[in-house]
Amino acid sequence: MTERRPAMPVLLAAAVLAVPGCRGPDTDPPAQTGAGAAADPAATPTEQPVASIIRPEVVPDPVVVLPPEPLRLTVTFPEGSALTEDAKRRLAAMMESDAVAEGWPIVLRGHSDAAGSDAANLRVSRRRAEAVAEWLVDKGIERDRIHILAFGEQNPVAPNARPDATPDEAGRARNRRVEILVAPGGTPPAEQESVVEEIAEDVGGPASSEATDSAPAR
Numbered sequence: 700m701t702e703r704r705p706a707m708p709v710l711l712a713a714a715v716l717a718v719p720g721c722r723g724p725d726t727d728p729p730a731q732t733g734a735g736a737a738a739d740p741a742a743t744p745t746e747q748p749v750a751s752i753i754r755p756e757v758v759p760d761p762v763v764v765l766p767p768e769p770l771r772l773t774v775t776f777p778e779g780s781a782l783t784e785d786a787k788r789r790l791a792a793m794m795e796s797d798a799v800a801e802g803w804p805i806v807l808r809g810h811s812d813a814a815g816s817d818a819a820n821l822r823v824s825r826r827r828a829e830a831v832a833e834w835l836v837d838k839g840i841e842r843d844r845i846h847i848l849a850f851g852e853q854n855p856v857a858p859n860a861r862p863d864a865t866p867d868e869a870g871r872a873r874n875r876r877v878e879i880l881v882a883p884g885g886t887p888p889a890e891q892e893s894v895v896e897e898i899a900e901d902v903g904g905p906a907s908s909e910a911t912d913s914a915p916a917r
Protein backbone atom coordinates (compact mmCIF):
# COMPACT_ATOMS: atom_id res chain seq x y z
CA MET A 700 0.00 0.00 0.00
CA THR A 701 1.45 3.29 -1.12
CA GLU A 702 1.87 5.96 1.65
CA ARG A 703 0.37 9.47 0.88
CA ARG A 704 2.34 12.46 2.02
CA PRO A 705 0.45 15.50 3.04
CA ALA A 706 0.31 18.40 0.46
CA MET A 707 0.38 21.16 3.13
CA PRO A 708 4.03 22.27 2.56
CA VAL A 709 3.39 22.68 -1.17
CA LEU A 710 0.30 24.81 -0.59
CA LEU A 711 2.09 27.04 1.90
CA ALA A 712 4.94 27.65 -0.54
CA ALA A 713 2.52 28.63 -3.30
CA ALA A 714 0.72 31.01 -0.99
CA VAL A 715 3.97 32.72 -0.03
CA LEU A 716 4.93 33.24 -3.69
CA ALA A 717 1.50 34.66 -4.55
CA VAL A 718 1.36 37.37 -1.77
CA PRO A 719 3.47 40.12 -3.51
CA GLY A 720 1.15 40.20 -6.55
CA CYS A 721 -2.11 40.26 -4.65
CA ARG A 722 -2.44 44.02 -3.98
CA GLY A 723 -5.83 45.44 -4.67
CA PRO A 724 -6.45 48.33 -7.05
CA ASP A 725 -6.75 50.84 -4.17
CA THR A 726 -3.60 49.81 -2.38
CA ASP A 727 -0.94 52.59 -2.32
CA PRO A 728 2.62 51.60 -3.20
CA PRO A 729 5.06 51.61 -0.32
CA ALA A 730 6.84 54.86 0.30
CA GLN A 731 10.38 55.03 -0.98
CA THR A 732 13.13 56.33 1.16
CA GLY A 733 16.71 57.24 0.53
CA ALA A 734 18.37 59.06 -2.34
CA GLY A 735 16.14 57.55 -5.02
CA ALA A 736 12.89 58.54 -3.34
CA ALA A 737 10.71 60.97 -5.30
CA ALA A 738 9.85 64.24 -3.57
CA ASP A 739 6.27 64.73 -2.50
CA PRO A 740 4.87 67.63 -4.55
CA ALA A 741 2.61 68.65 -1.67
CA ALA A 742 5.57 68.88 0.68
CA THR A 743 7.77 70.93 -1.70
CA PRO A 744 7.86 74.61 -0.67
CA THR A 745 6.88 77.04 -3.39
CA GLU A 746 8.14 80.63 -3.73
CA GLN A 747 5.44 83.08 -2.67
CA PRO A 748 5.79 86.90 -2.68
CA VAL A 749 6.48 88.16 0.81
CA ALA A 750 4.23 91.00 1.89
CA SER A 751 6.29 94.02 2.87
CA ILE A 752 5.67 95.47 6.29
CA ILE A 753 6.91 98.87 5.05
CA ARG A 754 4.18 101.22 3.86
CA PRO A 755 4.38 102.20 0.21
CA GLU A 756 5.99 105.58 -0.33
CA VAL A 757 3.53 108.31 0.52
CA VAL A 758 3.85 111.50 -1.52
CA PRO A 759 3.15 114.42 0.87
CA ASP A 760 0.93 117.25 -0.17
CA PRO A 761 2.86 120.29 -1.36
CA VAL A 762 3.50 122.78 1.39
CA VAL A 763 2.07 126.18 0.55
CA VAL A 764 3.90 128.96 2.35
CA LEU A 765 1.57 131.91 2.74
CA PRO A 766 3.01 135.42 2.99
CA PRO A 767 2.50 137.25 6.28
CA GLU A 768 -0.39 139.61 6.77
CA PRO A 769 0.20 143.34 6.21
CA LEU A 770 0.99 145.15 9.44
CA ARG A 771 -0.78 148.28 10.71
CA LEU A 772 0.36 150.24 13.74
CA THR A 773 -0.48 153.64 15.24
CA VAL A 774 1.76 155.61 17.58
CA THR A 775 0.48 158.75 19.28
CA PHE A 776 2.16 161.96 20.44
CA PRO A 777 1.32 164.03 23.52
CA GLU A 778 2.40 167.21 21.70
CA GLY A 779 5.11 168.12 19.24
CA SER A 780 6.99 165.39 17.36
CA ALA A 781 9.13 163.63 19.97
CA LEU A 782 8.63 159.88 20.28
CA THR A 783 7.46 158.67 23.67
CA GLU A 784 8.87 155.59 25.37
CA ASP A 785 5.62 153.79 24.66
CA ALA A 786 5.92 154.65 20.96
CA LYS A 787 9.49 153.31 20.90
CA ARG A 788 8.39 150.05 22.52
CA ARG A 789 5.65 149.62 19.93
CA LEU A 790 8.05 150.34 17.10
CA ALA A 791 10.57 147.86 18.54
CA ALA A 792 7.89 145.17 18.55
CA MET A 793 7.05 146.04 14.95
CA MET A 794 10.69 145.51 13.97
CA GLU A 795 10.34 141.84 14.99
CA SER A 796 7.32 141.26 12.74
CA ASP A 797 7.27 139.04 9.65
CA ALA A 798 5.95 141.93 7.56
CA VAL A 799 9.05 144.02 8.24
CA ALA A 800 11.28 141.00 7.62
CA GLU A 801 9.69 140.60 4.18
CA GLY A 802 11.28 143.87 3.11
CA TRP A 803 7.95 145.46 2.18
CA PRO A 804 7.58 149.23 1.86
CA ILE A 805 6.72 151.15 5.03
CA VAL A 806 4.20 153.96 4.69
CA LEU A 807 4.09 156.60 7.46
CA ARG A 808 1.01 158.83 7.58
CA GLY A 809 1.41 161.79 9.90
CA HIS A 810 -1.59 163.51 11.48
CA SER A 811 -2.33 166.36 13.90
CA ASP A 812 -5.25 167.66 15.89
CA ALA A 813 -7.06 170.87 14.99
CA ALA A 814 -5.51 173.14 17.60
CA GLY A 815 -3.20 175.11 15.27
CA SER A 816 -3.33 176.61 11.81
CA ASP A 817 -3.58 174.42 8.78
CA ALA A 818 0.00 175.12 7.74
CA ALA A 819 1.39 174.53 11.22
CA ASN A 820 -0.58 171.31 11.60
CA LEU A 821 0.68 170.14 8.24
CA ARG A 822 4.28 170.72 9.28
CA VAL A 823 3.97 169.02 12.64
CA SER A 824 2.25 166.01 11.07
CA ARG A 825 5.19 165.66 8.71
CA ARG A 826 7.72 166.02 11.52
CA ARG A 827 5.98 163.24 13.41
CA ALA A 828 6.23 160.92 10.43
CA GLU A 829 9.87 161.92 9.96
CA ALA A 830 10.60 161.18 13.62
CA VAL A 831 9.29 157.64 13.14
CA ALA A 832 11.29 157.30 9.90
CA GLU A 833 14.52 158.38 11.61
CA TRP A 834 13.97 155.88 14.41
CA LEU A 835 13.43 153.08 11.89
CA VAL A 836 16.52 154.02 9.87
CA ASP A 837 18.60 154.07 13.06
CA LYS A 838 17.41 150.49 13.67
CA GLY A 839 18.54 149.31 10.23
CA ILE A 840 15.59 149.93 7.91
CA GLU A 841 16.64 151.08 4.44
CA ARG A 842 15.61 154.67 3.80
CA ASP A 843 14.20 153.90 0.37
CA ARG A 844 11.61 151.55 1.93
CA ILE A 845 9.98 154.45 3.79
CA HIS A 846 7.27 156.69 2.32
CA ILE A 847 6.04 159.73 4.26
CA LEU A 848 2.61 161.30 3.89
CA ALA A 849 1.59 164.44 5.80
CA PHE A 850 -2.14 165.00 6.34
CA GLY A 851 -2.25 167.74 8.96
CA GLU A 852 -5.65 167.84 10.65
CA GLN A 853 -7.58 166.51 7.63
CA ASN A 854 -8.27 162.96 8.77
CA PRO A 855 -9.20 162.90 12.47
CA VAL A 856 -10.13 159.62 14.10
CA ALA A 857 -11.88 161.34 17.02
CA PRO A 858 -13.66 164.68 17.55
CA ASN A 859 -11.38 167.67 18.15
CA ALA A 860 -14.17 169.50 19.97
CA ARG A 861 -17.22 168.69 22.04
CA PRO A 862 -20.75 169.60 20.97
CA ASP A 863 -20.50 172.79 23.05
CA ALA A 864 -17.38 173.83 21.05
CA THR A 865 -14.98 173.28 23.92
CA PRO A 866 -11.81 171.30 23.09
CA ASP A 867 -12.09 167.54 23.35
CA GLU A 868 -8.64 166.81 24.75
CA ALA A 869 -9.05 163.02 24.67
CA GLY A 870 -10.08 163.18 21.02
CA ARG A 871 -7.24 165.52 20.12
CA ALA A 872 -4.73 163.20 21.78
CA ARG A 873 -5.92 160.36 19.56
CA ASN A 874 -5.59 162.55 16.46
CA ARG A 875 -1.94 163.42 17.14
CA ARG A 876 -0.58 160.26 15.61
CA VAL A 877 1.40 158.48 12.93
CA GLU A 878 -0.26 155.56 11.18
CA ILE A 879 2.19 152.92 9.94
CA LEU A 880 1.45 150.45 7.17
CA VAL A 881 3.86 147.67 6.19
CA ALA A 882 2.45 145.93 3.13
CA PRO A 883 3.47 144.75 -0.34
CA GLY A 884 3.18 147.44 -2.97
CA GLY A 885 3.40 150.37 -0.58
CA THR A 886 2.20 153.78 -1.70
CA PRO A 887 3.13 155.10 -5.14
CA PRO A 888 5.02 158.40 -5.16
CA ALA A 889 2.14 159.93 -7.14
CA GLU A 890 -0.18 159.48 -4.17
CA GLN A 891 2.31 161.12 -1.84
CA GLU A 892 2.65 164.15 -4.11
CA SER A 893 -1.10 164.54 -4.60
CA VAL A 894 -1.77 164.47 -0.85
CA VAL A 895 0.90 167.06 -0.06
CA GLU A 896 -0.08 169.32 -2.95
CA GLU A 897 -3.73 169.21 -1.94
CA ILE A 898 -2.89 170.26 1.61
CA ALA A 899 -0.55 173.00 0.33
CA GLU A 900 -3.28 174.47 -1.84
CA ASP A 901 -5.64 174.58 1.14
CA VAL A 902 -3.16 176.60 3.22
CA GLY A 903 -2.25 178.88 0.35
CA GLY A 904 1.39 177.96 -0.24
CA PRO A 905 3.91 175.15 -0.70
CA ALA A 906 3.89 172.43 1.92
CA SER A 907 7.42 173.21 3.06
CA SER A 908 6.90 176.93 3.66
CA GLU A 909 6.78 178.37 7.15
CA ALA A 910 3.34 179.27 8.43
CA THR A 911 2.56 182.93 9.04
CA ASP A 912 -0.11 182.04 11.56
CA SER A 913 1.32 182.17 15.05
CA ALA A 914 -1.08 179.54 16.47
CA PRO A 915 0.95 176.57 17.72
CA ALA A 916 0.47 173.17 16.13
CA ARG A 917 -0.30 170.16 18.27
